[in-house]
Amino acid sequence: MSAPLRVLISGQHGQVSLELQKHLKGLGEVIVCAREQLDLAQPEQIRQQVRALRPDLIINAAAHTAVDQAESEPQLAFTINATAPQVFAEEALALGVPLIHYSTDYVFDGRKTAPYTEADTPNPLGVYGxxxxxxxxxxxxxxxxxxxxxxxxxxxxxxRNFLLTMQRLLQEKPHLRVVADQIGAPTWAGTIARSTRALIERWQSGHAGAWGTYHLSAQGETSWFGFAQAIAEQLQARHLPCASLEAIPSSEYPTPATRPLNSRLDCSRLLQQWNVSQPDWRDALRECLAEQA
Known part of the structure; x- marks a missing residue:
């Protein structure tokens, strides 16, 4: 039986943080820091908190995730998404404890035709990436x-996410146009939290794989249009009002930040190194919606 862990999670109300708070129960003392105690825009505050709390594991679940907004506030995006993780890493190293940090498919330009592996060279299209x-x-x-x-x-x-926005719009509007040429895997935050717990348990039991960068997304692939269709099907199954859907290219839905057309991530390295597998995106969506109901 492993000793109880003292886990520090940054970010209190984010999607991944809320799921981590559920899924890490029983591992030990889970300390969740809201922005008031741990503001990622204040690097020195991060140092003070980590040194005061002395956790056995740090999970950075907070980030500047407003992709379009980042284009107009690059300095803030870089402070939160680059400087803060560096400080977490420095403090984790000083304590001799691991750091778990979440990143994104947006580090790639989406021009590759196959799923991206960890060996592929990143080339972000915008400030967020x-x-x-x-x-x-x-x-x-x-x-x-x-x-x-x-x-x-x-x-x-x-x-705020595509699932909740689409559920609302599908019931409010008669017709919706959704981008169909961006391909990826919708990933439930619950899947990320569950996989994170599995990784922590592997490490605790002495069965850790190599440290480093890994891809962790749901299996399978779809477009935003396909994701919207799957959400619409669930509403129709509950006999709720539902808009008709029209597939459009990205060129007909301009945004301040350019999105990668291919966001598919190859997650086989995580399975090989850590023996942690991911569910198909449809199965995870069904589980998420069952919890919501």
Missing amino acids: ASKLAGEHAIAAVGGAHLILRTSWVYSTHG
Whole structure:
């Protein structure tokens, strides 16, 4: 039986943080720091908190995730997504404890035709992706035991995300136009939290794989249009009002930040190194919606 862990989670109300709070129960003392106690825009505050709390494991579940907004506030995005992770890594190294940090498919430009592996060269298209990549580089440069987990298209029953927006719009509007040429895997925050727990348990039991960067997203693939269709099917099954859907190209839905057309991530390295597998995106969506109901 492993000794109880003292786990520090940054971010209190984020999608992944809320699921971590549920899924890490029983591991030990889980300390969740809201922005008031741990503001990622204040690097010195991070140092003070980590040194005061002396955790056995740090999970950075907070980030600047407003992709379009990041284009107009790059300095803030880089402070939160690059400088803060570097400070976490430095403090984790000083304590001799691991750091788990979440990154994104947006580090890639989406021009590859096959799923991206960890060996592929990143080339972000916007400020958000560039700031997240800078955070990855900063953690790797510090060294120490760390897991950088790149995920994609995160949704849950909390906060602002595609699932909740689409559920609302499908019931409010008669007709919706949704982008169909961006391909990826919608990933439930519950899946990310469950996989994170599995990784922690492997480490605790002495069965850790290599530290470093891994891809962690749901299996299978779809477009935003396909994801919207799956959400619509669930509403129709409950006999709720539902808009008709029209597939459109990205060119007909301009946004301040350019999105990668291919967000597919190959997660086989995580399975090989850590024996942690991911569910198909449809199965995870069904489980998420069952919890919501």
